[in-house]
Amino acid sequence: MDSLHRELLKVENLTVDFSTKQGTVHAVRGVSFQINTREIIGIVGESGSGKSVSMLAVMNLLAGNGQIVRGSIRFDGQELSAAGKKTKAEKRTHEKMMRDIRGREIGMVFQDPMTYLNPVLKIGTQMTEGIRKHMKCSRAEAHQRAVKLLEQVGIPSPEQRLKQYPYEFSGGMRQRIIIAAALACEPKLLIADEPTTALDVTVQAQILKLIEQSVKGMGVSALVITHDLGVVAELCDKIIIMYGGEIVEQGTVKEIFNETKHPYTKGLLESIEKVEGERTPLHYIPGTPPNLLLMNHGCTFCNRCDKAMKICREYKPAVTVFSEEHSCSCWLYCRDNAQQLVEEQEKERRDSHG
Amino acid sequence: MGEPVIRVEHLKKSFRVKGSFLEKKQYVRAVNDVSFSIEKGETLGIVGESGCGKSTLGRTILKIYQPEEGHIYFEGTDLTDLSEKQMHPYRKKMQMIFQDPYASLNPRFTVGEMIAEPMEIYRMYGRKERMERVRELMEVVGLKPDHIQRYPHEFSGGQRQRIGIARTLALNPEFIVCDEPFSALDVSIQAQIINLLEKIQDEQKISYIVVAHNLNAVRHISHNIGVMYLGRLVEIGPAAKIYSEPLHPYTKALISSIPAADPNSAGMMDRVLLEGEVPSPINVPAGCPFSTRCKYCTEKCRERMPELAEADGRKVACVLFQS
Ligand SMILES: Nc1ncnc2c1ncn2[C@@H]1O[C@H](COP(=O)(O)OP(=O)(O)OP(=O)(O)O)[C@@H](O)[C@H]1O
Ligand SMILES: Nc1ncnc2c1ncn2[C@@H]1O[C@H](COP(=O)(O)OP(=O)(O)OP(=O)(O)O)[C@@H](O)[C@H]1O
Ligand code: SF4
Ligand SMILES: [Mg+2]
Ligand SMILES: [Mg+2]
Numbered sequence: 001m002d003s004l005h006r007e008l009l010k011v012e013n014l015t016v017d018f019s020t021k022q023g024t025v026h027a028v029r030g031v032s033f034q035i036n037t038r039e040i041i042g043i044v045g046e047s048g049s050g051k052s053v054s055m056l057a058v059m060n061l062l063a064g065n066g067q068i069v070r071g072s073i074r075f076d077g078q079e080l081s082a083a084g085k086k087t088k089a090e091k092r093t094h095e096k097m098m099r100d101i102r103g104r105e106i107g108m109v110f111q112d113p114m115t116y117l118n119p120v121l122k123i124g125t126q127m128t129e130g131i132r133k134h135m136k137c138s139r140a141e142a143h144q145r146a147v148k149l150l151e152q153v154g155i156p157s158p159e160q161r162l163k164q165y166p167y168e169f170s171g172g173m174r175q176r177i178i179i180a181a182a183l184a185c186e187p188k189l190l191i192a193d194e195p196t197t198a199l200d201v202t203v204q205a206q207i208l209k210l211i212e213q214s215v216k217g218m219g220v221s222a223l224v225i226t227h228d229l230g231v232v233a234e235l236c237d238k239i240i241i242m243y244g245g246e247i248v249e250q251g252t253v254k255e256i257f258n259e260t261k262h263p264y265t266k267g268l269l270e271s272i273e274k275v276e277g278e279r280t281p282l283h284y285i286p287g288t289p290p291n292l293l294l295m296n297h298g299c300t301f302c303n304r305c306d307k308a309m310k311i312c313r314e315y316k317p318a319v320t321v322f323s324e325e326h327s328c329s330c331w332l333y334c335r336d337n338a339q340q341l342v343e344e345q346e347k348e349r350r351d352s353h354g
Numbered sequence: 355m356g357e358p359v360i361r362v363e364h365l366k367k368s369f370r371v372k373g374s375f376l377e378k379k380q381y382v383r384a385v386n387d388v389s390f391s392i393e394k395g396e397t398l399g400i401v402g403e404s405g406c407g408k409s410t411l412g413r414t415i416l417k418i419y420q421p422e423e424g425h426i427y428f429e430g431t432d433l434t435d436l437s438e439k440q441m442h443p444y445r446k447k448m449q450m451i452f453q454d455p456y457a458s459l460n461p462r463f464t465v466g467e468m469i470a471e472p473m474e475i476y477r478m479y480g481r482k483e484r485m486e487r488v489r490e491l492m493e494v495v496g497l498k499p500d501h502i503q504r505y506p507h508e509f510s511g512g513q514r515q516r517i518g519i520a521r522t523l524a525l526n527p528e529f530i531v532c533d534e535p536f537s538a539l540d541v542s543i544q545a546q547i548i549n550l551l552e553k554i555q556d557e558q559k560i561s562y563i564v565v566a567h568n569l570n571a572v573r574h575i576s577h578n579i580g581v582m583y584l585g586r587l588v589e590i591g592p593a594a595k596i597y598s599e600p601l602h603p604y605t606k607a608l609i610s611s612i613p614a615a616d617p618n619s620a621g622m623m624d625r626v627l628l629e630g631e632v633p634s635p636i637n638v639p640a641g642c643p644f645s646t647r648c649k650y651c652t653e654k655c656r657e658r659m660p661e662l663a664e665a666d667g668r669k670v671a672c673v674l675f676q677s
Contacts, residue, residue, distance in 0.1 A: 047540050156633060200401070200403050268541060271545045284549070
């Protein structure tokens, strides 16, 4: 690793549960990844696979019924994971630390802009308050900054627009406002959950360029969750693929697209509509997502996988490493170690039962 | 051919922008002088910059918003000035599929109750027949009829979108506005929903307006494409024509910015971004709305809005193509 790229965020074995009436939802199951400075990572995966929950866990913003059961989150030398923080006082100091980090050191763009914009406050009020909270400046300076940011994300007549309420904007405009606000305080890390889904391709290109320039210019790193594989191919250095609460494959963009390993990733890439598309039925991955209430023994993808073998249903595949960045969890690539893996898992099961 | 299912003429809708007392009244011209028609069993895809008025257009056609000027015809009947009561029978035939499958379903109702609800409102069928119809609809959209007693949270995003579609189909609509029906879903589920909408259309001859930013998906599902810019329709015609040879300078920019899901192709940094001042829908430029960003712009463009005119098998509103 050269001096330009040092470790910024390292997540290890992150595990998140939600308690619900139906039982415990195991939404995130031992997720590990790392992002370095000046790097852009894309997170792609099935709806409901735990992408948003993983990022909310990093920010300590999980819903009340959710908690980090295990795992560590190291950000710029500090431990952010609330796992093991049991007493009220511990939790309070932890939340206080997180409040300083959120917004200033880590900028966030949430999946649903409406939930995070206050519907009864003007956009201008919301933006200038945010800017003043994290950067010491006067109201007039904050206002100037807000105007400039709206221009940067391509919203015309910013002076008038700042006087309007959220409902008076189109879906895409609200999303751009959130992006402007997230970049306002020049954070070290930008976490963006579906930042461009509500945007047309020309504005999308503009926003991606803005994110890319922030990374190159201000030295920001970015984690971008998206369903749009075109965005990932163009913007990101690396890709993480999630399925059923786990990372099933990760690697550089070229590795994921050109040397695809995991059967889920293959299915996903085959489902992309091509521009030439005629009215022939599109490819999709048949079957239903896994039930997150259950902790199955085998591979999470096995009931939908066209390559599934007997061992896939009974034991978890190990992570196979193909290059410095590229790795994948699938039995197709770790059969040689099968005996050892099976013995380890048998032992674990006996231990947890006895 | 008979009457088109939907015909709109010179449709207009603006919103008032609140300013302080001293400023003069200002308006956002969300939909400005839009005309087109849709035949039975056909899809019109609507694409364009975010904020250009696509959702407002869809909502105005369904009379969720009252149009300010212009007319909406449904199978030849003028709906523009009908009262809410007179609209009732037409509401059943004209439906909408919303973008967010999470927000539009009531978590306290089972799937069966939710799909039956619109039929109850319109007093369609007896109770027993209604339940049969619910099961039938669940099959049409690819849900297991055994899951009739389940609640929405027990389904994935794509399945919830199917529940929404089943609800919409329950009333046997003839026309559906789909406002970003797939943008919140992963590509595999998007593909399933596109297949489903196409299958239903082929079987039941429904007409659609599909609004979406995913241009590849719109291309797949649409027979015709309408391109909007700042409240105006700037190009409209057969999908194949518009994608293979876009004529309007804005359509050209739009089609060329489709990101390729392929890291080996030229990247974003090499792509021509739209330059120039982004015009505001509050202060619409005189003349062509695209003139502030168009590299072909001449004096003539700034004077007068060019009319939609026939050119190479479609209609374009640009001085370059006026005879
Ligand atoms: N507060 C909660 N209580 C119970 N379950 C939850 C809660 N929040 C999330 N979940 C569940 O956790 C799982 C992961 O959700 P998450 O929002 O991370 O999915 P996602 O990968 O972001 O999907 P999408 O692409 O649709 O946004 C889902 O099955 C979801 O239903
Ligand atoms: N209820 C409203 N009150 C005031 N202004 C509105 C309202 N709804 C929409 N607008 C304005 O009308 C214009 C068009 O908005 P609309 O939602 O139709 O755009 P859109 O093309 O659907 O955009 P997107 O792709 O971002 O969804 C925007 O400038 C928006 O701010
Ligand atoms: S481990 Fe088995 S079931 Fe899982 S993805 Fe690999 S081949 Fe398919
Ligand atoms: Mg999410
Ligand atoms: Mg819209």
